[in-house]
Amino acid sequence: MTSAAVETHGLTRRFGAVTAVRDLSLRIETGEVFGLLGPNGSGKTTTIRMLCGLLEPSAGTASVAGIDVAAAPEQIKLRIGYMSQRFGLYEDLTVAENLAFYGGIYGLRGEAAERRTAEIVAFLEIGPRLGQLAGQLSGGWKQRLALGCALLHRPVVLFLDEPTAGVDPAARRNFWQAIHDLARAGTTVLVTTHYMDEAERCTRLAMMSGGHLIALGTPAEVAAQVGGGGRTLEDAFIILQERDER
Amino acid sequence: MMPRLWPMFVKEFIQMRRDRLTLMIVTGLPVLQLLLFGYAIQTDVRHLPTVVVDESRTPESRDLIAAFENTGSFTIIARLDGREALDRALARGTAAAGIIVPADYPRQLLRGQPATVQVVVDAADPLSSQSGLAAAAGVAQARNLAILSAAAGRAGPPLEARVRPRYNPGLRSATFIVPGLVGVLLTMTMVLITAMAIVRERERGTLEQLIVTPITKTELMLGKITPYIGVGLVQMTTVLLVGRVVFDVPLTGNLLLLYAVALIFVIASLSLGLFISTLVRTQQQSMQVSFFIVLPNILLSGFMFPRAAMPLFFQWVGLLLPLTHFLKVLRGILLKGVGVAALWPEIVILAAFAGGLIVLAVRRFRKTLD
Numbered sequence: 001m002t003s004a005a006v007e008t009h010g011l012t013r014r015f016g017a018v019t020a021v022r023d024l025s026l027r028i029e030t031g032e033v034f035g036l037l038g039p040n041g042s043g044k045t046t047t048i049r050m051l052c053g054l055l056e057p058s059a060g061t062a063s064v065a066g067i068d069v070a071a072a073p074e075q076i077k078l079r080i081g082y083m084s085q086r087f088g089l090y091e092d093l094t095v096a097e098n099l100a101f102y103g104g105i106y107g108l109r110g111e112a113a114e115r116r117t118a119e120i121v122a123f124l125e126i127g128p129r130l131g132q133l134a135g136q137l138s139g140g141w142k143q144r145l146a147l148g149c150a151l152l153h154r155p156v157v158l159f160l161d162e163p164t165a166g167v168d169p170a171a172r173r174n175f176w177q178a179i180h181d182l183a184r185a186g187t188t189v190l191v192t193t194h195y196m197d198e199a200e201r202c203t204r205l206a207m208m209s210g211g212h213l214i215a216l217g218t219p220a221e222v223a224a225q226v227g228g229g230g231r232t233l234e235d236a237f238i239i240l241q242e243r244d245e246r
Numbered sequence: 247m248m249p250r251l252w253p254m255f256v257k258e259f260i261q262m263r264r265d266r267l268t269l270m271i272v273t274g275l276p277v278l279q280l281l282l283f284g285y286a287i288q289t290d291v292r293h294l295p296t297v298v299v300d301e302s303r304t305p306e307s308r309d310l311i312a313a314f315e316n317t318g319s320f321t322i323i324a325r326l327d328g329r330e331a332l333d334r335a336l337a338r339g340t341a342a343a344g345i346i347v348p349a350d351y352p353r354q355l356l357r358g359q360p361a362t363v364q365v366v367v368d369a370a371d372p373l374s375s376q377s378g379l380a381a382a383a384g385v386a387q388a389r390n391l392a393i394l395s396a397a398a399g400r401a402g403p404p405l406e407a408r409v410r411p412r413y414n415p416g417l418r419s420a421t422f423i424v425p426g427l428v429g430v431l432l433t434m435t436m437v438l439i440t441a442m443a444i445v446r447e448r449e450r451g452t453l454e455q456l457i458v459t460p461i462t463k464t465e466l467m468l469g470k471i472t473p474y475i476g477v478g479l480v481q482m483t484t485v486l487l488v489g490r491v492v493f494d495v496p497l498t499g500n501l502l503l504l505y506a507v508a509l510i511f512v513i514a515s516l517s518l519g520l521f522i523s524t525l526v527r528t529q530q531q532s533m534q535v536s537f538f539i540v541l542p543n544i545l546l547s548g549f550m551f552p553r554a555a556m557p558l559f560f561q562w563v564g565l566l567l568p569l570t571h572f573l574k575v576l577r578g579i580l581l582k583g584v585g586v587a588a589l590w591p592e593i594v595i596l597a598a599f600a601g602g603l604i605v606l607a608v609r610r611f612r613k614t615l616d
Contacts, residue, residue, distance in 0.1 A: 053614070054615045055614060055616055077458055089452065090257070103253075106459060
């Protein structure tokens with residue numbers, strides 16, 4: 001068995017009286033494109049934030065790239081890339097300035113920085129937009145820039161929190177192409193989504209509802225849990241969620 | 247050492263340059279405030295509008311009234327017929343002072359009996375009434391001395407105090423206010439700018455992206471502060487230049503020393519702002535807290551009101567404000583021309599403030615979202 005890219009045991013997070021994530025145990029292998037599926041408020045974002053060190057777990061343990069999240073949150077940060085749900089880059093900086101800033105923050109200097117930035121620009125085809133202010137970009141371009149900034153330091157694990165919200169279908173398809181390219185090159189991707197067609201493109205899925213896991217497996221396995229046959233993933237999701245709520 | 251400080255600095259600098267509103271506040275505000283304070287605020291009250299009730303109507307009484315007017319503190323705006331009219335003028339606020347010369351004034355003088363003249367002052371505003379009272383007492387004293395000396399057959403009064411107002415010989419308000427204004431303006435703008443710094447990134451959602459990187463808290467904080475140190479020093483230069491040209495405020499001492507201490511003070515103010523930024527959740531809250539901090543700085547630091555006149559408790563509170571110490575340095579260097587030998591306690595205290603506040607801000611800051 002290879003070492004897990006992400007591993008959690010009994011991961012729990014409470015906000016006051018509300019338990020946002022309850023007793024979550026997951027194991028994600030290196031090179032997977034792992035989907036976290038669930039309605040709003042099911043605990044997807046809280047889970048990702050705990051794995052990135054943005055929120056401290058209330059109970060349980062989690063490790064990313066073999067490092068314990070609670071014990072060494074700063075060591076994890078060099079090994080992960082993160083795209084938040086809301087556009088998190090500087091709208092008053094240009095595309096190039098945002099890339100230069102994050103390159104600098106991730107310790108890229110001189111020629112290495114130039115080379116890596118050129119690679120990212122070519123990979124995401126954002127060359128024509130370099131001089132534009134990030135705030136003036138459309139949703140699709142913003143998302144590419146955000147992905148670019150999250151990839152500059154060649155992270156081992158990439159966390160994407162609803163990366164395609166508010167992005168048009170063509171841009172979404174390109175984005176998923178890029179994600180699979182990255183996975184093939186050995187990057188582990190953990191992505192949350194609402195879209196069933198995106199969930200289908202994941203190697204494995206975890207369905208969440210009310211802060212806990214309701215299904216886990218490949219898209220086909222999850223669909224099979226509700227009887228298979230002609231059942232789609234969307235059917236499975238709705239049936240499982242209704243079962244959970246009862 | 248701190249490899250991520252430079253990119254953070256560059257980013258903050260670019261953002262500062264593009265933020266027109268902040269730039270306008272930072273450059274326009276000092277000049278505006280300077281003109282406002284320099285011209286409008288005069289603590290030496292002159293030309294109180296004064297009404298006169300001269301019941302005696304003699305050369306002696308007219309002579310006395312002229313003596314009052316000659317002090318420059320009183321400007322006679324009307325001669326009234328009765329005391330009721332005087333009361334009405336004071337109550338309505340058309341006059342701030344009234345002089346009543348009784349009918350028996352010349353007769354009493356002639357007899358060698360104590361003669362009285364009544365001066366009524368609107369003391370609802372203590373600052374302006376005080377100068378009226380002092381001027382009135384001065385007039386009476388000068389008259390008394392002249393009469394007594396003449397009676398004793400002397401050429402002049404037996405004792406004369408020669409008063410020399412040092413460092414501000416003209417006793418001009420601007421000379422006192424403008425150096426202090428450097429400190430007040432720096433406090434206002436520096437605290438406010440950085441009080442918004444962290445919380446703005448939190449509100450815009452950029453902090454979340456920033457704190458999943460390996461940037462350290464110290465790098466983040468220092469990167470936020472450094473571009474504004476330059477802004478603070480430019481601001482100070484503007485105020486000093488305009489103060490020199492427009493208000494003729496002296497720049498007596500070692501300006502290099504002044505800039506060095508100002509650097510420390512600016513860092514202390516910026517750090518205080520950063521600390522505020524770690525306490526609040528929204529930009530609006532940070533504005534409110536900043537104003538809450540700026541007000542005591544103006545009232546208790548000795549900028550306008552003498553600290554010696556305050557109750558002991560508020561004098562102690564004043565000592566907790568960096569501005570109180572910086573004002574001593576500003577006035578010491580600009581007006582008195584003193585150096586490190588006289589000012590080292592203030593410099594040490596300011597350095598302690600700067601260091602302490604920055605450590606506090608870094609400690610308070612958490613690289614998490616809760």
